[in-house]
Amino acid sequence: MRTIAEINDKIERKQAVVWTVEEVKTRVEETSVAEVAREVDVVTTGMFEPMESSGALFNLGHTDPPIKIRRCWVDGVPVYSGLGAVDLYLGASEMVEGVEGEETRERGGGQAIEDLIAGKALPLRAVGQVTDCYPRASFETTITRETINQFYLFNPRNLYQNFIVGVNGGDRLLYTYLGPLQPQLGNAVYACSGELSPLLNDPELRTIGIGSRIFLGGSIGYIVGEGTQHFPLQKRLPNKTPIGPAATLAVVGDAKQMSRRWVRGCYFKNYGPSLMIGIGVPLPVLDEEVVACCAVRDRDLVAPVIDLSIPRRIRPTFGLVSYAQLKSGRISIEGKSVRTAPLSSIRRSREIALELKQRIDSGEFTLTEPTAPIPMDRSFLPQNVWGSRITFD
Structure with missing residues (x-):
């Protein structure tokens, strides 16, 4: 039609x-x-x-001297840093690390993502791998959605x-x-x-x-x-x-x-x-x-x-x-x-x-033609673990 x-x-x-x-x-x-x-x-x-199963990818931009981030925390939440030097992935289900107190422990990646989208400033702490091209060992700062480069879900x-x-x-x-x-x-x-x-x-x-x-x-x-x-x-x-x-x-x-x-x-x-x-x-x-x-x-x-x-x-x-x-x-x-x-x-x-x-x-939103269909023939593969001991609480 x-x-x-x-x-x-x-x-x-x-x-x-x-x-x-x-x-x-x-x-x-x-x-x-x-x-x-x-x-x-x-x-x-x-x-x-x-x-x-959601999260945010963002890029900090380089410090002076530059740093190759290998460990990082945003508002106490561990951020995955095994990408480029200052590319980071903040997982929604990641939890605040090593902080006592019920109120703090109820925060995690999801709350940090919400706060960044809302325009709030969050503390960031990073530890780097020192190399010839990335000599900086660590740094601390605060970030907002306006002070980072790419920021997308x-x-x-x-x-x-x-x-x-x-x-x-x-x-x-x-x-x-x-x-x-x-x-x-x-x-x-x-x-x-x-x-x-x-x-x-x-x-x-x-x-x-x-x-x-x-x-x-x-x-x-x-x-x-x-x-x-x-x-x-x-x-x-x-x-x-x-x-x-x-x-x-x-x-x-x-x-x-x-x-x-x-x-x-x-x-x-x-x-x-x-x-x-x-x-x-x-x-x-x-x-x-x-x-x-x-x-x-x-x-x-x-x-x-x-x-x-x-x-x-x-x-x-x-x-x-x-x-x-x-x-x-x-x-x-x-x-x-x-x-x-x-x-x-x-x-x-x-x-x-x-x-x-x-x-x-209003004409603000138009449709796009898919470039390829979503596969409809995928089976679900479980993970079988052999030789390990299973314990239940």
Whole structure:
């Protein structure tokens, strides 16, 4: 029906019809897939949730005399320095090193990234490898986003296509990457926004690929390839959506243009820091199949309920539940009513889809043609460790 070039031409002339994914779902139920496909050009989606496989790459610029940084800390958070002399990578889940006090220990890479995006000044301490061309041994300074050169988010695993529902069938409280899980199935936590989630509305990644422009942290970002733990061969329902964690994407964007509203550091008690990121993905309506996929509802999407009290790679499951059940506030597990809570912000996800719609309507945001598709044939390889002793607390 359309090409991305034709859609961009309409966007530039401010004649494109852009709807949020929720508007599309409602209109399909009121009319039909064919009718909506004839009318709409772009569908906007959004998500706002913790994504710990994220981080910031930045370049300090050279000191005088120059230094080849081999160890570095930003606001007490260790920064990876095994790149160029003053190129650094600040991981979102890295923790403050060697400082006592609960308040300090709850800070990490995610909070440091948020503060830099917000324009705050942070202390930096560096130790160098002394060489003939880099004679300086150490230095200390403060940095802001204005006093460093390149500063961009490079996130190896974002935009999860579905996830798990975590529960705790054991006898003690668990502190997990989903937050606290109460013993004896006291609660259930899920981390996906369901029918709002970008990749559940394009389950086979037909409309996006390497080079696709997205909304990332309040600015423009791009998909750079498959994410780590990309597993598109996950089992799927007849509607093509996966029954558990599946595809992931790696993304990049200029952090100097981002907003603290859409990039927030967070901390999971007794687990560690992370980063909440707002991402919006525009889906070009190339044909009716795009709309048919976007018509999927929470009742048509499922996630596995996993018992995280079992400390193994493969854990017991209590079966599948729909996102409609999860969003109702309670699910039933073996006859027990269990309260549910999301890590993903449904309200913020809606706001991102709406803001992206407004940017496209104004002609500010156009689409890009992918340079290559995302591979959809990747299996998931576990790591088997032989000859080592396994201990559990």
